[in-house]
Amino acid sequence: MVRPYAELREVIEKKDRGLREKVMSLTEAINLIQDGDHVAAGGCHYSRTPMAAIWEIIRQKKKDLVYSRSISSTEGDLLLVSEATKHVITSWFSPGVTWGVSRAMRHYTQEKLAEYEEWSHMSLGLRYRAGAMGIPFIPTRSMLGSDLLPRLKDIKEMTCPFTGEKLALIPALNPEVAILHTQRCDPYGNVQSEGLPFMDEDIAGAADTVIVTTERIISNDQVRRQPDQTSIPFFKVDAVVEVPYGCLPHECYAAYEPDFSHMDYYVKLMMGKGPDGVKEYLDKYVYAPDSWEDFLAMLNFKDVLRATTDGRSVYND
C-alpha cells in the first residue's frame, strides 16, 4: 500500500531534525521498533548486513514485522524461524549461490507459515527510491510480461502520455524503520559509507525512523572536512550505535570479509536439520550470549583475523 503524502509529511515533520547527538546502546536503538512495523535492512545478501541490529530484534522478541531487503541471506532465516516476521519482501532469498536453496525459507513459504513477496531487484530499489523522493511511484520498463507482476497487489501498468509506450508503475515503499550498518558515522548521524552503496541511501530517505550501526563513530569535524563523502545526512537518522564487527558472520566492505567457516557451519546446520537447525543456532548464538560482544567472542579468533586481513586488503594496492 502506498502511504498518503499528507501522512508521510506529518511523520517527518514530527521528527526532531535538529543537529543533536543521538548515540545510544543497541538495546535502546532497537527499542524504537514496534511490533508490526515494516523494517527495511541495508546492505545486500551477505554484505554490510546490519546483523547486530537483527540479532537484537530477535532477542527483543519483536513480532509481526514486515521485513524487506534487496537480497536476503542467512539473516532472513533467523528472522523467519524466530517468528519476528511472517512477511519477507525481497528479490532473492538464500544464503548464497554455492550454498543451495535455504531449507528454512522453503519450509516457511511452502508450508504457508510466512509470505515471501517477490519483486525484481531493480523494482524493489525503485520502490525505496520513490519513497525517498516523496513521490507515489516511478515508471519503469521492467517487470512487464512476467508472472511476477500479476502476483503483486500494488503495481500498475500504464500507457505513457508522452510516448504511448507501455510502462510499469512501481509503487513507493516507505518503511516505518530502516536498519543500516556503515563503516563511519558521526554522533549526529552523518553517514560516510565506503565501497558498495547497495540501496542504503534510498532506504534511509524512505523510512520514518532510521537506525544506524557503525564500525566506528567519527567526529563531526572529520565529516565537515569532506562533506562530499557523506551519503546520508544527520537529520534522516534517529539512532547511532557503535558496533565493531556489526555485520559478522557477514562482511563489511574494506573492514572484513565474511567469516566463511561460521557461515559454512550455519548453512550445514540449517540445510541438515531445517528450521530445527536454525532454532539450535538461535539458542546458542542469539539468545544465550549476554551481549553482542559475547556473541563475537564465540567466533574463532583466527577466522575473524583472516576475514579482517582479507577485508581491509582492498586498500593495500
Add this chain to the structure above:
Amino acid sequence: MVRPYAELREVIEKKDRGLREKVMSLTEAINLIQDGDHVAAGGCHYSRTPMAAIWEIIRQKKKDLVYSRSISSTEGDLLLVSEATKHVITSWFSPGVTWGVSRAMRHYTQEKLAEYEEWSHMSLGLRYRAGAMGIPFIPTRSMLGSDLLPRLKDIKEMTCPFTGEKLALIPALNPEVAILHTQRCDPYGNVQSEGLPFMDEDIAGAADTVIVTTERIISNDQVRRQPDQTSIPFFKVDAVVEVPYGCLPHECYAAYEPDFSHMDYYVKLMMGKGPDGVKEYLDKYVYAPDSWEDFLAMLNFKDVLRATTDGRSVYND
C-alpha cells in the same frame, strides 16, 4: 519533445562503449557537436562551468544549438550574443545576485531574438534524471498551480492511480551532447569529481555524447584504487580533454574560486553597453587568442593566484 525509447536505445547501442583511451584536443572534442544539437552544460551558475568547451563552441561558430543548464551565468550571455544559440533552457539566468539582471539576456529575450524556456530548478534536474534512467517522465509535486507550467509544451498533469493525488509529470530530457568539467578524469573517461556534484551525473547519463574537460588526467590505476569515488563511468564518455583552469573566470571546487576581478570587468562591460559590450568581450577574449592557454595568459596572474589559493583552501582545515 520526449524522444522515443527505441531511438534512444539505438543511439547508445552504436556508441563504442569499450574500455579505450579517448584523450583528444579541445578542438577535436568540440568537433563532435553538430549545428542544431541540444547541448547541456554541467556545473551551476558560475561554478564548475565547462567554460573552455563553451569558448571553443563559440570559436567554431556553432549555430542553432539548444543550450540547457541548471542555472546560467555569464556563459549564457556569450552563447546568445555569439549566436551559437537562440534557445536557452534553464531556471535562472543572470551573472549573479549581486551583479543584477543580465542586459544581454533581457535584450535577446525581450526583443524576441531568442527564447528563454524557464523550468523550475528541480524539474529541470528531474528532466535530466528521467533521461538518465531511461524513462519518459518522473512525477513530482512541484510546478503545480504556477504560471510556469502552462507555458511549457511537454509537461503534463495526472491523478495518481495509487493515491488519487494530483501530480505533474516532468518529461525526460536527453540532450545530444553533454559538456562537463571535472577535477579528475582518467584516459578512458572515468570521472572522479570533488565537492558540489550539481546535475553532472544525470546530464552524463541522459546525453547521447559526453565531452569531459578536466583539470588533470589521472591514471586508471588511481581510479581503481577508489572505485567509490567515480561519479561517471567511462562508457558514458566520448571525449576527455585536459584543460587546467578550464572554468575561468568561473570557479572549480577546491581548485580555484572565480576570478572576481575579471567577472566584475565583464559585468561592467555587459551591463554598461549591453550586447555590444559582450561583442567587445568576445572579440578580445574569445576570437583573438590563438588558444585557451593564450586566453588564460590574458588574465591577471595575481588574481588567478588569489583565486587558486582561496579555492584550494577548502582542504586547509
Add this chain to the structure above:
Amino acid sequence: MTNEAYNTAELVAVMSARVLEDGKIVFGGAGMPLISCVLAQKMHAPRLTILFEGGVIGPHIDPKKLPPSTNEQRAARRGNMVLSITDVLLLQQRGYVDYGFLGGAQIDQYGNLNSSFIGDPDNPKVRLPGTGGANDIASLASKILVAMHHEKRRFVEKVDFITTPGYLQGGDTREKAGLIAGGIHQVITHLGLFGFDPQSRKMSLQKLHPGATVDEVEERTGFEMLIPDQILYTEEPTAEELRILRELDPDQRYTAAVEE
C-alpha cells in the same frame, strides 16, 4: 522610518532572523535570506540547519565571506554534506525542510511571487532572471517566509506572473491545484510582519515594527491589506543584533538602505 539607528534593510534582516526557530531546517536563498539565517544562528538559533540550492546541508558560513551565490564552493564550506541540486531540492518534497526563505521582486494579496516577467509575459517590459528553485521551495517546504522592502509597486493585487505559488487565487485553490503541503507563512517587510487569513488566504497585518503606521502600510500596499482591530508591535532591533549583522555584512552589500 524615522529611527536613525538602523536602515530599512537591516530592520528586515533582524526581523527575519527572529522568525527562525532553533533546531529547525531552513532552505535559504542568496542575499537577504542567507544573511538572516546566519544572524539567527549567531543569536538564538545555533542549531538552525541551513540548506542551499547548490547542494549543501549545514555549512559553516564565514562571516567575512558571505557567498554572493548559494551555488558555489564558499556556500559549501565545512558543510555536513554536499549533494546534487536535484537531491537537495527533493529533500523538501520528502518533508524534511521546515522553512523556505525567499526574497521577492513582486508579491500579491495571496502571497504569490513573480520573478519572471514585469508586464505581459508574452511581451514583457522586463524579463527577470526566473524562478531558480523558488517555485520548488514554495511548492514543497513546510512554511514559506518572504523578506522584502515594502513598496506599492512590489505589493500588487495580482502579480503579472505566478512564478512561485502562494495561495494562488485564495481559499482552497492552492490545495485544489495539487499543492497539498506547505504554503506561505509570513511576509517580513520594513514596516511589519504579515500573515494570511486562514479562510480567504488574503494577506493580513500581524505586527507593525516600531515607528511604522497602518496608514503607511496601506499607502505602500497595492491591495486591501487586512488590518486587525488591535495593533501589535515588534520589538526594536537590539544593539547586539545590529552589531552581529554589521559584522556579517561590513560593506552593506546586502543590507544597504533601499533606494526607491
Add this chain to the structure above:
Amino acid sequence: MTNEAYNTAELVAVMSARVLEDGKIVFGGAGMPLISCVLAQKMHAPRLTILFEGGVIGPHIDPKKLPPSTNEQRAARRGNMVLSITDVLLLQQRGYVDYGFLGGAQIDQYGNLNSSFIGDPDNPKVRLPGTGGANDIASLASKILVAMHHEKRRFVEKVDFITTPGYLQGGDTREKAGLIAGGIHQVITHLGLFGFDPQSRKMSLQKLHPGATVDEVEERTGFEMLIPDQILYTEEPTAEELRILRELDPDQRYTAAVEE
C-alpha cells in the same frame, strides 16, 4: 558426451565465453556466467567490461578468488566504479549493456526462465530463491544469453512460472507486453548453441558441440526443438581454454560435472 578431455560444465563455460565479443559490456550473474566472462577476458576479449548486480563496473576478478556472490567486496575489487544496485541495474534500462548473461533452473520453448516456483506457484513443490536481477536483466539488456545443462526436466514446453521473460508466448507477445528492447539471444548447453526463430520465436538448434547428436538434443528437450536441414558444429574446446578455465576454478566449485 564421450569426450574425456573435459566435463559438460567445462564445455558450457568455454562455449559461453566464446560468444562474448571484445569491447562489449556484459551484465554477469554469479557462478557459470561469471566464470565464462572472466575466461573470455583472458582469451579473446581483454576489453570486455563486466557489470555486477551488487553495483560494480569493470572489476578485476582475482582468478584464485572467484566471488560466490556478485554482491560482495571481492566482486568489486579494482573496479572502475561502484554504484548503488538500483543505478547499476538502471544502466541496462538506458541501453548501455550489450549482454545479460544468466543461468537457469528451467527454460521453455520461447526462452522464458523460471527461478521462482517448481509446480503450482500457489502450492509449490519447491520455492526457489527468486529472480534477483534476472527479470530486470532479461527485460532490459540488449542480448540475453543463458547457460545451462541440457536436461528434459529443465527444457520444458511451458515453464511453471515466468520469472524472467524470454519471448513470452512467442510471436510479438514480448513487444506487445511493453518489452520493446532486448530479448533472449542464445542458449548455451552442453549439447549445443540454440537461437530463436525470428517469427515464431521458438527455440531452434544453431550448432551442435562435437560428439553431440540431434537425437540427444531431442531426447533431452521437453518440447519440439526446431532443427535446421544442415547441421553445423562448434569447435572443440582448446587446451588453452581448458587450462585457463581450470586456473579460474581449480576446485571445480562452478565447473564440476553435473550429476543428473
